Amino acid sequence: MTRYWRLDVDQDRCIGSGQCTATAPGSFELDDDRLAHPSEALVEPSEDVRSAAHLCPVAAITIDEVAAEH
Ligand code: SF4
Helix, strand or coil: CEEEEEEEECCCCCCCCCHHHHHCCCCEEECCCCCEEECCCEECCCHHHHHHHHHCCCCCEEEEEEEECC
16 A cells, blocks of 8 residues: 555635745646646655645645555
């Protein structure tokens, strides 16, 4: 069993500050409307992603832990 994090960005809250893409550039991207979204549906747990969620000025990022069979 492998643990993953499922990332979500609340598009109604995101103000496009770019804090998440600067902190965890491999895990978040800004689209043309300057709204962030996860680069991948599931990521491996990492301190960068945790920091990005913590640093988001509007708390738009949520992390849910999931377990996947391999
Ligand atoms: S840090 Fe938060 S507000 Fe800024 S771009 Fe990322 S999700 Fe949006």
